[in-house]
Amino acid sequence: KAGVTQTPRYLIKTRGQQVTLSCSPISGHRSVSWYQQTPGQGLQFLFEYFSETQRNKGNFPGRFSGRQFSNSRSEMNVSTLELGDSALYLCASSPSYRETQYFGPGTRLLVL
Amino acid sequence: AQSVSQHNHHVILSEAASLELGCNYSYGGTVNLFWYVQYPGQHLQLLLKYFSGDPLVKGIKGFEAEFIKSKFSFNLRKPSVQWSDTAEYFCAVDDYKLSFGAGTTVTVRA
Numbered sequence: 001k002a003g004v005t006q007t008p009r010y011l012i013k014t015r016g017q018q019v020t021l022s023c024s025p026i027s028g029h030r031s032v033s034w035y036q037q038t039p040g041q042g043l044q045f046l047f048e049y050f051s052e053t054q055r056n057k058g059n060f061p062g063r064f065s066g067r068q069f070s071n072s073r074s075e076m077n078v079s080t081l082e083l084g085d086s087a088l089y090l091c092a093s094s095p096s097y098r099e100t101q102y103f104g105p106g107t108r109l110l111v112l
Numbered sequence: 113a114q115s116v117s118q119h120n121h122h123v124i125l126s127e128a129a130s131l132e133l134g135c136n137y138s139y140g141g142t143v144n145l146f147w148y149v150q151y152p153g154q155h156l157q158l159l160l161k162y163f164s165g166d167p168l169v170k171g172i173k174g175f176e177a178e179f180i181k182s183k184f185s186f187n188l189r190k191p192s193v194q195w196s197d198t199a200e201y202f203c204a205v206d207d208y209k210l211s212f213g214a215g216t217t218v219t220v221r222a
Binding site: 033035042043044045048056058059090092098100101102103104105106 | 113144146148155156157158161202204206208209210211212213214215
């Protein structure tokens with residue numbers, strides 16, 4: 001099976017812009033989670049989607065949002081970008097809720 | 113939310129040495145436990161997991177971990193490391209959302 005794929009892999013934006021990141025889960029996986037990885041804060045949970053419904057959300061401002069489509073693909077959006085949003089954004093998929101998560105390569109976002 | 117502590121930030125070893133990485137989490141209940149590894153230039157990969165049953169679990173590449181419920185711990189071990197084990201290791205706890213430790217960088221000298 002193909003692994004989790006994320007697009008784009010690299011992105012440069014300026015403050016105030018918005019960005020949309022995409023994640024395609026492993027075939028058959030219905031749960032998708034998003035994480036932010038930074039040197040200072042480590043890996044932090046953003047949100048989890050299962051069957052198009054957000055099941056859980058981390059402690060991030062409302063500028064961070066996501067959605068899941070009927071084919072389980074997911075997108076996350078960050079509006080009004082800030083310098084501190086520069087990070088590696090990881091997507092993980094699992095067959096169902098609370099099962100082992102498999103990670104994609106991430107999208108590296110740089111905000112200037 | 114769970115707090116996950118990894119005891120060491122950076123560990124430097126010689127090949128054939130034994131490795132043990134500590135991981136503690138903040139509170140009990142029904143949790144699933146994981147160790148993930150990130151090799152240089154690669155993405156996070158699952159090393160091993162514990163959901164229930166035998167508290168000693170075996171993973172890939174000769175790694176094992178022991179779950180001690182009374183200590184809220186899930187320590188990772190490998191009897192004899194190789195240069196290729198150089199990586200960053202993350203402990204993670206799932207109590208309805210996955211919380212990660214800060215990671216331990218392991219450098220194995222040839």
